[in-house]
Amino acid sequence: MTNEEARIGVYVCDCGFNIAGVVNVPQVVGYARGLKGVVICREYKYMCSSPGQESIQKDIQDLNLNRVVVASCSPHLHEATFRRAAEQAGMNPFLVHMVNIREHVSWVTKDKKEATEKAKSLIAAGVARVVRHSPLERRQVPVRSDVLIIGGGIAGIQAALTAADAGRHVYLVEREPSIGGHMAKFDKTFPTLDCAACILTPKMTAVKNHPDITLLSYSEVVAVDGYVGNFKVKVKRKPRYVDETKCVGCFECIEECVYKTAKFPSEFELGLGMRKPIYIPFPQAIPLVAVIDPETCIEFKTRQCKKTCVAACGDRGAIDFNQKEATVDLEVGAIIVSTGFHVFDAARMTNYGYGVLPGVYHALEVERLAASNGPTGGEIVLRDGRKPAAVGIVHCVGSRDEHYNPYCSKVCCMYSLKLAHLVKERTGAEVYNFYIDMRTPGKGYEEFYHRLLAENLHLVRGKVAEVTRIAEAAKEEGKLVIVAEDTLLGGIRRVPVDMVILSVAMEPQPDREEVRRMLNMSCSSEGFFLEKHPKLAPVSTMSDGIFIAGACQGPKDIPETVAQAGAAAAEAIALTSKGFITLEPNLAYIEEQLCSGCQVCIPLCPYDAIELDREKMVARISDVLCKGCGVCVAACPSGAAAQRMFEDDQIMLELAGVLSR
Amino acid sequence: MADKPKVAFYWCASCGGCEEAVVDLAEGILDVIAAVDIVFWPVALDFKVRDVKELPDESITVSFINGAVRLSEQEEMARLLRRKSKFVIAFGSCSHMGGVPGLANLWDRASIFAWYYHDAPSVAPGNVREPREHVRVPEGTLELPAFWDTVKTLDQVIDVDYYLPGCPPTPKLLADAVGVLLRGDLPPKGSVLAGTRALCHECPLNESKPEKLLLKDIRRVHLTKVDPEKCLLAQGLLCLGPVTRGGCEALCVKGNMPCTGCFGPTDEVRDQGAKGIAYVSSILDFDEEADIERALANVPDPVGTFYRYSLPRAYLMRTRKVMPHA
Numbered sequence: 001m002t003n004e005e006a007r008i009g010v011y012v013c014d015c016g017f018n019i020a021g022v023v024n025v026p027q028v029v030g031y032a033r034g035l036k037g038v039v040i041c042r043e044y045k046y047m048c049s050s051p052g053q054e055s056i057q058k059d060i061q062d063l064n065l066n067r068v069v070v071a072s073c074s075p076h077l078h079e080a081t082f083r084r085a086a087e088q089a090g091m092n093p094f095l096v097h098m099v100n101i102r103e104h105v106s107w108v109t110k111d112k113k114e115a116t117e118k119a120k121s122l123i124a125a126g127v128a129r130v131v132r133h134s135p136l137e138r139r140q141v142p143v144r145s146d147v148l149i150i151g152g153g154i155a156g157i158q159a160a161l162t163a164a165d166a167g168r169h170v171y172l173v174e175r176e177p178s179i180g181g182h183m184a185k186f187d188k189t190f191p192t193l194d195c196a197a198c199i200l201t202p203k204m205t206a207v208k209n210h211p212d213i214t215l216l217s218y219s220e221v222v223a224v225d226g227y228v229g230n231f232k233v234k235v236k237r238k239p240r241y242v243d244e245t246k247c248v249g250c251f252e253c254i255e256e257c258v259y260k261t262a263k264f265p266s267e268f269e270l271g272l273g274m275r276k277p278i279y280i281p282f283p284q285a286i287p288l289v290a291v292i293d294p295e296t297c298i299e300f301k302t303r304q305c306k307k308t309c310v311a312a313c314g315d316r317g318a319i320d321f322n323q324k325e326a327t328v329d330l331e332v333g334a335i336i337v338s339t340g341f342h343v344f345d346a347a348r349m350t351n352y353g354y355g356v357l358p359g360v361y362h363a364l365e366v367e368r369l370a371a372s373n374g375p376t377g378g379e380i381v382l383r384d385g386r387k388p389a390a391v392g393i394v395h396c397v398g399s400r401d402e403h404y405n406p407y408c409s410k411v412c413c414m415y416s417l418k419l420a421h422l423v424k425e426r427t428g429a430e431v432y433n434f435y436i437d438m439r440t441p442g443k444g445y446e447e448f449y450h451r452l453l454a455e456n457l458h459l460v461r462g463k464v465a466e467v468t469r470i471a472e473a474a475k476e477e478g479k480l481v482i483v484a485e486d487t488l489l490g491g492i493r494r495v496p497v498d499m500v501i502l503s504v505a506m507e508p509q510p511d512r513e514e515v516r517r518m519l520n521m522s523c524s525s526e527g528f529f530l531e532k533h534p535k536l537a538p539v540s541t542m543s544d545g546i547f548i549a550g551a552c553q554g555p556k557d558i559p560e561t562v563a564q565a566g567a568a569a570a571e572a573i574a575l576t577s578k579g580f581i582t583l584e585p586n587l588a589y590i591e592e593q594l595c596s597g598c599q600v601c602i603p604l605c606p607y608d609a610i611e612l613d614r615e616k617m618v619a620r621i622s623d624v625l626c627k628g629c630g631v632c633v634a635a636c637p638s639g640a641a642a643q644r645m646f647e648d649d650q651i652m653l654e655l656a657g658v659l660s661r
Numbered sequence: 662m663a664d665k666p667k668v669a670f671y672w673c674a675s676c677g678g679c680e681e682a683v684v685d686l687a688e689g690i691l692d693v694i695a696a697v698d699i700v701f702w703p704v705a706l707d708f709k710v711r712d713v714k715e716l717p718d719e720s721i722t723v724s725f726i727n728g729a730v731r732l733s734e735q736e737e738m739a740r741l742l743r744r745k746s747k748f749v750i751a752f753g754s755c756s757h758m759g760g761v762p763g764l765a766n767l768w769d770r771a772s773i774f775a776w777y778y779h780d781a782p783s784v785a786p787g788n789v790r791e792p793r794e795h796v797r798v799p800e801g802t803l804e805l806p807a808f809w810d811t812v813k814t815l816d817q818v819i820d821v822d823y824y825l826p827g828c829p830p831t832p833k834l835l836a837d838a839v840g841v842l843l844r845g846d847l848p849p850k851g852s853v854l855a856g857t858r859a860l861c862h863e864c865p866l867n868e869s870k871p872e873k874l875l876l877k878d879i880r881r882v883h884l885t886k887v888d889p890e891k892c893l894l895a896q897g898l899l900c901l902g903p904v905t906r907g908g909c910e911a912l913c914v915k916g917n918m919p920c921t922g923c924f925g926p927t928d929e930v931r932d933q934g935a936k937g938i939a940y941v942s943s944i945l946d947f948d949e950e951a952d953i954e955r956a957l958a959n960v961p962d963p964v965g966t967f968y969r970y971s972l973p974r975a976y977l978m979r980t981r982k983v984m985p986h987a
Contacts, residue, residue, distance in 0.1 A: 594929060596859030596867075598903035600940050603873035617862060635943035637904035637936055638859035639929025648929070 001066075006037035006131045009065040010123060011056055013047035013072035015102055020045075022106035024116040028071070031120045035127045039063055048078050056082070057089035065091070067133065069126045071099040071119065076533070092135035094585065094645065099126040117661070125657030129650045136585035136644055141624050143229030144333035145576045146171065147569075150221050150515075153181020154558060155338035155550025155565040157203050162569035163336075164212035168576060171330050172207065173235055174217045176267075178285035179204055181340055185268070187370040187378070189558055190418040191448035197284060197373065204286040216328065217287055224335070224518050225608060227627055228545030229581045233330040239323040241292035242278075246318035249288030253278050253319060256312035258305060264296050266375075270365050273375030278309050278319075282373060292319070334545050334572035337529060338565060339515060341551035344398030344405070344505040351466040352394065352502055358383050359480045360467060360500045362397070363415060370422045380426045380499075388429045388498035392482040393420055394464045395435040399505035399555075407526055410555040412503040413439045417452045419501055424455055432458040432495050434484050442557070460495070462487045467500050506555040519546050520606065528554045539568040544581075547571050586628040586645040592618050594640035601632035601641055666722035666843065668693075669701035669713070670752075671742055673728030673735035674762040674812065679753035680704045680727070682829035689836055696843055697722070701742075710738070713745055721746040723842055725825070729755040729762045729973065730813040734806035743819040748842065750854075751815040754828040754923045757853075758933075759814050759973030761828075764965060766972050766979070769810045814973050824853040828923035828970060831909055855908030859927055860920055864902055864911040866892045875946035879959040887917045894919070899966060904930070904937045923970050932976045934968035941967075 010032040014020035025043050032041040040059055044052045047070060059065055068091065070082045075098040083093035101119040109115035147163045149156045152174030160172045172179070183189075184204075186196035207213050216235055223234040242253075254276055262274035268281040275281075277297035278290050292300075299305035299321055310319050346354035346362045354360045359382060361369075372378040381387055393416045399409040413435065420431045438459070440449045453459075462484040471477045472494065479496035486493045508527030509515070516523050520543040522530040529548045532540040539547045549568035550561040575581065588609075597617035602610045609625030610632060612618075619641075621632070633643045642648065672680060684705075686693065700721060701708045724746040730736050743749055754760040765773060778791045796803040815821050825838055838854045841847070848854070861867045870892045880897035887893065893900040893914060900919035902911070906927050913920055926933035947953050960966055968975055 591929075594858055594927060596862035596903065596907065598859055598861035598867070599870050599874050600903050600944055603875050604943055617867065631943070635940050637930075637940040638927040639936070640858075640927075642929075 001131055006067050007039045007063065007065050008035075008037045008067040008069060008127055008130060009056065009059045009063065010035075010038055010041040010069045010071065010127065011047050011052070012041065012043050012101070012119075012123070013052070013070070014043065014045045015047075015072060015106075016045065019072070019102050019106045019119075022109065022112055022115045023101060023119045024112065027116055028101075028119050028123065032071075032123050032127070035124060037067070037131060038127060039065060047072050048081050053081070053085040056085055060086060060089040060091050066095065067130045068096045069099060069123065069130050070096065071101045071123050071126065073102040074098075074100050074104075094136040095130070095133050097126050097130040097133065099123050121658050121661050124660050125654045128657030128660070129654040132647065132650045132653055133645075138585055139583045139623065140580045141229060141583060143576055143579060143581050144231075144331055145169070145579075146330070146332040147334050147336065147572045147576065148173065148221070148231070148233055148330060148332040149336045149338060151175075151181070151338040151340055151550070151552070152179030152207075152215070152217065153338060153340045153550060153561075154183040154200060154203075155340065155552075155561045155568075156181070156336070157200075157207055158562045158565035159336045159338060159549055159569040159572075160207055160213050161203060161210065162566050163572055164210045166569075166573045166577075168212065168573060170210075170213045171233075171235075171332065172213055172215050173219050173221055174215070175220050176281070177218045177240065177289070177291045178268075178281050178287070179207060179215065179217060180282075180284075180286065182343075182364070183558060184282065184284070185270075185364060185371065186367045187372065187374070187422065188418060190414045191442070191444040193418070193421070195372075197371075201284045201286075204284070208286045215287060217289075218291065219328075221518070222327075226331075227607060227625060228543075228583075229333045229575070230624075231332050231335055231545065233332060233335075235328040235330060237326045237328060239325055240289065241294070241297075241319065241321055241323050242290045243318045243320050243323070244287060244289050246316050247289040247313075248316070248318075249280060249285075249290070251280065251290075252312040253290055253309035254280065256308040258298060258308050264293070269368050269375050272365055272368050284373070290318075292321075333576040334547065335519065336547045336549055336565075336568045336572055337515065337519060337521070337541075337552055338549045338568070339509055339512070339552040341506040341555065342509045344507050346397055346502045346504050348404065349397060349502075352397065352464070352500070353467045353469075353480075354502055357467060357469060357480060357500070359388075359498060360502065362502045362504045363412075363419060364504070366419055366423075366501050370419070370426065378426065380423055382499055386498070387427050388423075389427075390430045390432070390479075390495075390497040391420075391423050391427070391499045391501065392432045392434060392464075392467075392480075392495055392497040393423075393501045393503060394467075394482070395433065395503045396463065397502040397504045398507070400436060405505050405507065405526060407555070408439065409505040410439070411506065411557045414442070414445055414448070414557065416501075416503045417449060417457075419503075420457050421452055421455065423499075423501075424457070429498070430458065432460055432482070432497065434460045434462060434464045434482065436461070436463050442559075460484055460486050460493060462493070471496075506551055509552065512552070519543060521546060521548075524554075528552065539564055539571055545575060584628060586643060587623060587626045588621050588628060588630065588633050588641055588643045590619050590621055590636075591640045591642065592616070592620075594638060595619050596638050596640070598637060600635055600637055604631050604635050606631065665696065665698045667700045667716075667720060668697045669721050669724040669742060669746065670699070670704070671701065671724065671726045671738055672704060673726065673739065673756065673815070674731035675728030675753065675755045675760065677704070679755075679829040682753070682827075682832060682835060683725075685832045686836060687832075689832065693836075693839055697839075710741070713741055716745050718744050719747050723748040723750060725750050725752040726815055727752040727756050727829075729759045730809075730815060730818045731762060731765075732806040732808060736809075736813075736818050739815060739819045748822040749815075749819065750838065751821045751824045753830055754826060754925070754970040756815040757824045757826050758925050758971040759812055760970050763812045763814070763971070763973040764968070766812050767964065770808050774808075811979070812973055817973065822850055823848070824851075824925075826853055826855050826906060826924040827909060830855075831912070833910075834908060853906060853925070853928070855906055855924055857928065858907050860902035860905050860907040860909070860911060860914075860924070863907045864892075864914055866890070866911075866914060869895070871895050874944055876941075876944050876956075877946055879945075879956045881959050882919060889917050893917075899941060899960065901933075901937055901967075904933055904940055921969050922967075925971060925974075932974065933971045934964070934975055935977075937967040938963070 087093040146169045225232040257276045265271035266275040294300040368374040398404040464484040482495045547568040549565040595618040724742040898919040901922035902920040905922045906924040
C-alpha cells in the first residue's frame with residue numbers, strides 16, 4: 001500500500017499528565033494531521049479507557065480507516081488493548097501500530113520543547129511504517145496440561161498442591177534430597193509464632209501423597225527447549241545410592257553404619273550438627289529416603305567397607321552402590337520457577353567477625369539452634385554449651401548497604417524480633433537489637449513489634465560498626481563487644497555480649513545466571529528474576545509460559561511467598577486449561593528462493609526452530625517453534641530470513657520517518 | 662553492417678582486469694564480434710572521443726563501463742556514453758559498488774594529496790609536485806582531469822540499466838549477458854546479471870558444513886593450512902560467501918581462497934559490509950572479552966575485509982571524519 005491509498009488515524013494520548021505534562025500534545029496533533037495519509041488525528045486524556053477506544057472504533061467505521069497509529073505508552077502495556085479495539089471494529093489488529101511517547105519520550109526527556117519534537121519524529125516514523133503493515137493471522141497451537149515446578153521450598157510446594165488439586169499433573173523438581181527449603185529449617189514463624197514444621201510438614205506429606213504430583217528430589221533441571229505450552233525438559237537425577245522405590249525411611253541403615261557416631265557436618269544443620277555418610281537430612285524429610293554421600297562413605301573410598309548398612313536394610317535391598325546418574329525427559333505446558341534465595345555470606349563483612357569469632361552466628365544458624373528438631377534440641381547455647389547471658393542481634397547484614405546489597409531484604413526486621421523473642425524465651429538473656437530503621441509493615445507485624453517492646457528488648461538505633469573481642473574495660477573481658485553509634489542518644493555504644501546474631505540478607509541464588517539463560521528469563525539488577533510487570537503481571541516473565549514465585553523474584557516472607565505461589569499456579573492452570581494457546585504472528589520466515597543454505601542462522605536460534613532441508617539445501621523455520629526473536633533475521637547474510645512486523649522496508653521507512661524532520 | 666547492434670567498452674577507475682575478462686572470452690569473442698559492431702574500446706581499438714560524440718543519441722545498443730568514478734573525465738565519459746546508449750551496464754565490482762578504489766573514501770582529496778605528494782617517504786625529498794588541473798606551457802594550456810573528493814559507483818553518476826558483478830566478471834556471465842541483450846530477452850531494469858542466491862548455494866564445500874556453524878577463532882588464510890574438503894568458514898577463515906551473490910561458481914573457494922565478496926550482496930541486502938560484520942559477529946562463539954580481542958586481532962583491516970568492494974555503497978559513507986594516514 002502507498003501513502004496515497006492509506007487512510008490513517010493517529011491517536012495521541014495525554015496519559016493524564018504523564019505525557020501531556022511534558023509533551024505539547026495539541027502541537028503534536030497539529031503536526032500529525034499534516035502527515036501524508038493521515039485522515040484524522042485526535043488527542044484524548046486516556047486513550048486506553050473505554051471512550052478512547054470507542055473513538056478509534058468509531059473512526060475506523062465512519063472514516064473507513066485502514067491503518068491506526070496510537071501514540072501513548074509502551075506496547076508492552078497496551079498494544080493488546082488497541083489491537084483488540086481495532087479488531088472489534090472490523091480491522092485486522094496488525095494494522096495498528098503503537099508509538100511509545102511515554103517511556104521513550106515524556107518520562108525520559110526533561111526539556112518540553114525537545115520532548116515535543118521527539119514525539120513528532122516518532123509519530124512520523126510510525127505513520128511511515130504502518131503503511132507497509134499487512135494483515136496477519138494469529139496461530140493456535142495445542143498446549144500440554146502438565147506443569148513443571150523448579151524448586152521445592154514452600155513456594156514450590158504450595159504451587160504444586162494448587163496446580164495438582166486443579167487436575168494438572170505436576171512434576172516438582174528439588175535439588176536437595178528433601179523438599180521443604182529454608183522454611184523446614186525454621187523453628188517458629190512470625191508474627192504468630194506458630195511452629196514452622198507444624199504448618200509445613202503436612203504440606204510436604206500432601207505432596208508425597210498427591211496422585212498428581214511426581215516428586216523428583218535430588219534432581220536438577222538441566223535443559224529446557226520448546227516454547228509456551230510445549231516445553232521439553234531434561235531433568236538430571238543425581239544418584240542417592242538408595243533406591244527410592246524400596247527405601248521406607250526406617251533409619252536402620254543409618255543406625256548400623258560402620259561409623260558409630262555421626263562425624264560429618266550436616267548440610268541441613270548448616271554444620272552445627274553432624275551426620276553419617278548415609279543419612280536422612282531431617283526426620284520429617286520428604287521423601288523419607290536415605291541418601292549416601294560418596295565423598296565420606298568408606299565403601300566409595302576403599303570398596304572394602306563391611307557394608308553394615310546393606311545388612312541392616314536386609315531383604316529390602318534398597319542400597320545400591322552402583323546407582324548411576326539418570327536423565328528424565330518431561331513434556332510440560334507451563335513452568336513455575338520457585339528456586340528461592342541464598343543466604344548472604346556473613347563472612348564477607350569482616351568487621352562483624354563471622355567465621356573468626358566463635359560467638360558470632362548468622363540468623364539461619366540460630367533458627368537451627370532454636371528448632372526442637374535441631375542439633376541442640378531447641379537449646380540456644382554457644383558452641384561450648386554455655387547459655388548466653390547477653391545476645392546482640394545485628395540487623396541489615398548485607399542489605400541496605402551499598403557495599404553489598406542496596407535493597408532491603410524485607411524479612412530481617414521481623415525475623416530479628418522473632419529471634420529476640422526466642423532467645424529471651426529459651427535463655428532469659430538480655431537481648432540487644434541494633435537496627436537502622438525498624439520496618440514492620442504487614443498484617444499483625446507492628447503489633448508483634450509492640451509485643452517485643454513489652455518483653456524488655458533493648459533496641460539500639462544505629463548501624464553496627466564492628467564486633468570485637470578486644471576489651472577496653474573490665475566488663476568487656478571475655479565478651480564480644482558490639483560497637484555501634486546510637487543515633488538516638490548521639491554517641492558511640494560498646495555493648496558486651498556472649499552471642500552475636502547477624503541478620504543476613506536474602507540474596508539471589510548463585511546459579512541464577514544459568515537458570516535465567518536456560519529459561520530465557522531476565523534478572524533485575526540485583527539478580528532476582530524479573531517479572532513481566534511489577535504490578536500487573538507480578539508472577540509472569542517475559543518468556544510466555546514461565547512463571548515465578550517466592551524469593552527467587554525478590555526478598556519476601558512466607559505469607560507473600562505462599563500468595564505468589566498460588567498466583568503462579570493459577571496462571572499456569574489458566575494457561576493450560578484451554579487446550580490451546582494463541583501465538584503472535586510476528587514470526588520469522590525464510591524466502592526459499594533467496595536462501596543459499598549457508599546455515600549461519602541454524603546455531604543462532606535460541607528455540608532450535610531452524611532446520612536445513614538437505615535436499616534443497618535451504619533453511620526452514622518451524623512456525624510452531626519460532627518465537628519471533630529476530631536473531632536469524634539480523635544474522636542472515638543474504639537477506640533471505642525476514643520477520644513479519646519487522647520487515648526490512650517497514651524498519652527502513654520507520655528510520656526514514658524519524659530522520660525526516 | 663549497419664544492422665548489427667553497436668557495443669562500446671569503457672574503463673574508469675579500475676585496474677584493467679575487467680578489460681582482461683573481455684579478452685578472456687578467447688575464441689568466444691569472435692562470435693561476439695560477428696554479432697555486434699564494437700564502436701568504442703579504448704583499451705584495444707583506436708577510437709577517439711569525438712567518434713562517440715558524433716554518434717546519434719541512443720545509437721549504441723549497449724555500453725559496458727567498468728571502474729569507479731574518481732575523476733571528472735570519467736564522469737564526463739560516463740555521461741556521454743549514457744546519452745549515446747540504449748543500455749548501460751556497470752561492468753565489474755568497481756563500477757557496480759566502487760570496488761577497491763572505493764576504499765579511498767576513507768580519505769578525501771586533500772588528505773590523499775597531502776600524503777602522496779608531500780608527507781609520504783620519498784627517494785627525492787623536497788621534490789614536491791601536485792597535479793594541477795591547468796598547466797600553462799608555451800604551446801597553450803594543458804588540462805588534467807579533476808580529482809574528486811569521493812569515489813563514486815557508476816550508478817551514483819548516471820542511470821544504470823544492469824550490473825555485471827565481479828572482480829572481474831567471469832567470461833561466462835559476460836557471454837550470458839550479451840546473449841540476453843542480443844535476444845532482447847530483457848530482465849527488469851536494475852537487475853544484477855548473476856545468481857540470485859548467496860554463494861554458498863553453489864559452493865561445493867557447503868555440504869561439509871558442521872551441524873552448528875560457530876567459530877571459536879578467526880584465522881588468516883596465509884597462516885592456515887587449508888583443508889580443501891571442508892567449508893572454509895568452518896575452518897575459521899572469513900569467507901564472505903554467505904553474504905555475497907553467487908554466479909561465479911565459487912572460483913576462489915575452489916582455489917582454497919575464501920570469498921572476498923566481489924559479486925556484492927544479494928538483492929535483499931543493502932549494505933554488504935554491515936551485513937558481513939553482522940553475520941560474522943553472530944557466529945563468533947565467545948563468552949570472554951579477551952577471546953573476542955584475540956580473534957579480532959586476526960582481522961587487522963576490517964573495512965578492507967568487509968567492504969573490500971563496496972565502501973561507496975555503505976550506509977555510513979562519509980559519516981565519519983577522514984582517517985589519518987598511517
